[in-house]
Amino acid sequence: MNITVIGRGNLGGGLADLWERAGHRVTRLGRDGGDAGGADAVLLAVPGDAVETALSSVTGLAGTTVLDATNLYGGARPPAGFDSNAEYVRSVTGGPTAKAFSANFASLFGDVADTRVRPSNLWAGDEQAADVVTRLSLDAGYEAVRLGDLGMAATQEGLAGVLFSIAQNGLGPFVYRMAAPGRL
């Protein structure tokens, strides 16, 4: 797959490394922006309050499948008129959109391959994005678990505070698995 990551920091850079190892071709864009034309999938991994700025500096996004990994915390809000960053993203691109990879710790990407079972990767979004989310989750070492449609993206964006709190109360950065009992 041709993948463009917008944001090449801990999350975007970390997933880019894993996806390249799995055989994908990845273009990494930073705050200077660039062109995403021809990408089969785009990962958005910029600070949660920088989504409008980031997308305004990237061309070639129309109709593209976007996996939005941004989180909102510390009082940050989505762009005016939207309940979530992910819904704003879809209003810009008009393509299949998913909130994905926002509920995992990038610091553990190097450990995921060694877990006894695949950790989960929660996502919320359009059915048309499901195949891409499933594939790219597997190729990063995770199993995708769907939280709901794009209307649930705001709920997922709000999970960051929950994850941080769990991490800060004794567990540290963690993976999780949500699976039917027979598949644990």
Ligand SMILES: NC(=O)c1ccc[n+]([C@@H]2O[C@H](COP(=O)([O-])OP(=O)(O)OC[C@H]3O[C@@H](n4cnc5c(N)ncnc54)[C@H](OP(=O)(O)O)[C@@H]3O)[C@@H](O)[C@H]2O)c1
């Ligand atoms: N780190 C995690 O474990 C984790 C987990 C889940 C979700 N997330 C979410 O993923 C997003 C990125 O987190 P991160 O930890 O990867 O951050 P990071 O390491 O600080 O990287 C941020 C990236 O965003 C780019 N950027 C910063 N400001 C920008 C702007 N105004 N316009 C366009 N691009 C901008 C930076 O560009 P330059 O390269 O040019 O500096 C950099 O590539 C956040 O929304 C975060 O909540 C992070």
